[in-house]
Amino acid sequence: MADELRIIDNDITQYIVVALGNEQYGIDIKYIDNIVRMQRITRVPKSAEYFKGVINLRGEVVPVMSLRVKMGLPEGEITGKSRIIILKVDQSGSIGVLVDEVKKVYNLRADDIEDNVSHDSKSGVQSFISGVGKVENGLVSLLDLSTIIGEVD
């Protein structure tokens, strides 16, 4: 609560922390358009493996990718906590990412963020992480969204 009342200064970035299995990842809130519950996803044939398909978001057709599969993790169960985070990175449209759970919002100061992530042991994941943030109960990996969704294959 105290966090939320603090006056927002410039070097504070807000992150929404999501869970994929036991790991926590932070997504910069400025890219987040919306967070929706799991809904019916239409499979798109011949698309990349990590794309779950497309959903109807208020009359727009939005592709949804599984963050788990994209990050090289095993496919997870869809539970009541599963959410689709709708991201709007540029003008050209929205994209949804499927996560296991949305935890909470953290305010991170620039000092709390460690940019040097070379020690990260998961080499496959490494390229999608822009830094590591320190929060009260541990560390969150901050996602580099442009590499996650920007990769057009």
Added chain:
Amino acid sequence: MDVGQYLGIFLDESQEHIQALNDNLLTLEQDPENEDSINEIFRAAHSLKGMAGTMGYKRLQRLTHDTEDVFSAIRSGQMKVTSSLIDILFQALDAIQGYVDTIRDTSDEGENDNESIIAELNKFLNDEEGGEAPAKNKKASGRASEEAASGGDYGASGEKALYRKIPLEEAQKDVMKDAVVAEKKVYGFTVYIAESCMLKAARAFLVFKAVEELGEIIVSNPSSQDIEDEKFDFSFSIFVITGEPIDKIVAAIKTVSEIEEVVGEEFDEGMIDSNGVEDTSGNAQEQVNEEAHETAGAEVSVETAAVPQADRSASEASSSSKKAAPAKKPVASQTVRVDIEKLDILMNLVSELIIAKNALVSSAAQMSGGSNSESQAITENVEYLESVTTNLHESVMKVRMVPIESALQRFPRMIRDLEKKLGKRMQLTITGEETELDRTVVDQIGDPLMHLLRNSADHGLESPEVRSGRGKPETGSIFLNAYQEGNNVIIEVGDDGNGIDVEAVRQKIIERNFIPEDQALQMNDKEVIDVLFDPGFSMAKQVTDISGRGVGLDVVKSNIEQLGGDVEVKTKLGEGSTFIVRLPLTLAIIQALMVLVGGEKYAIALGNIQTIEDIPLSEIRLVENKEVIQLRGSVIPIIRLSDMLDAPVIDRGNENLIIVVVKKGDSLAGLVVDELMGQQEVVIKSLGKYINTSRIISGATILGDGEVALIIDSNALF
């Protein structure tokens, strides 16, 4: 008011005039004596000059003026049309187009004086024996006959002089009288705009602007505000104070195009006083009458004060002419120019409406289980809504449809230029210019078609020597045929030239190491020809600036595919080739057949479907390891959609297969589906740039229950 707001009109109309000049010059080149063309050219050049002058584009005006002089000399028979004259006229036309393009980009005409073209034009004028002087005479006499009468009185005695009926306020009379005392002239004019004119407010504005350059407009009826808002018929009246002679002002008004007639006369003090009175004879200048008229004039001004809108009394006063006007309205339909963006918004709204309607239809269907009268009423109303939205969609679509003509207009000229450049003889025939397509498609189809035509001219047609050696007419023919076929528009572009030499292409592929030799030798004709559409492959022996830079057919193909269409080639060596471009009629909403494949819903455009068949499994044959069926004498390959779509195969234990037979041109294919779900109007949505899929998925649509279904492009299956 500001000229800027008429820039759009200026650009549109100049484009029309330039097109008219282009077309008629081409006609004239073939038939130098064609009087209709000469007249049409003269009219277009004249209008262009007038418009350029009004908008203040001096360089453009000068060039069009000199061009007009040449046409004028031609029209009067002082000058003969020669091929070199046509060449320089085309150059002048290109320069005019250059000005207009610059104006479009920068709203300024630029710095290019095009002196060399003007000099050439003048050389033609001077070379003709006495060419220029008689031409001018002719022009002068022409103008005189155009006008109702020459001299100071422009037909002012007739009923057309509506300005005589304008009630003048005392203050206005005073200003006019002062002007007369100050030895200035006061004129009244009534300007009649052609009834076919679509932008009469703009015309009126241009008239105001032209007159204001020469004098001051004291009174206008209707008011300038009403004129600006188009609240007037096809005439308006003005009073002008100026130092200029009446001829000059009338001439200035007539530079504005679509002005049918100008009547006007000079006013002295007596006439000023007596104006606006019903029974005025117009010549009532005698002192005796003046008193009587003064009181009458006062009455009228009281009346005006009582009716706040001055134009109402004026419209009553001129009601006689107004009543006559509707009776002789031309048959030409009334049109409105609309910004394409507004139509896009309208189309999007219709799409939203159809999605909402589909949702309502599916909830109504769920409710219809109850047989009470309420659910009955809902079903009926939903059905009514459905027919209204379908009609609405069709109407909006029709609004967006324009004839393909506008994309084709530049081609005759292009072929003419290519003829000179390539030293080949060729004749272009275009049919089906009236075929209508969505505006967006028409705007973007020009370039691909241009590439195909250039390709025909450059690669297709042989040189005249080779042609005569092959017993073909020396003049090669190039054709462009457009027509509608179901939900598609087909545009065929082809020639009677050499055709594609498949073996030569195969050699080239091997030579360039584009595809490994053993593989290239295996390819069938169609596969070899497909390579021509591959980026980075060019057949041209030498790179010319007409085609052959390796950015030809592949660009054509990708442009056409972006529009949701496709292109194929039919060719016969020695006889010519035809490129067949297939475009969807509409980009947004289609009637589709909904099918189930592996438990998933898919939409197939109804326009592509030939029939739906129920075929026993036992009738499936294998030809070259591919499944085919025989249908009414023809062998049709069948495609199991579940394989194409990686969908789960559901064995229903049926003896029969449901096969949707789709067509593309002359070929047919059968698509195996699990179940048919009925016909539905679907709104095509893009899948966005992030997700890549098979070419056979052309988009997605949102169904009534909110679920997303993918749309199958059956044309991509062939």
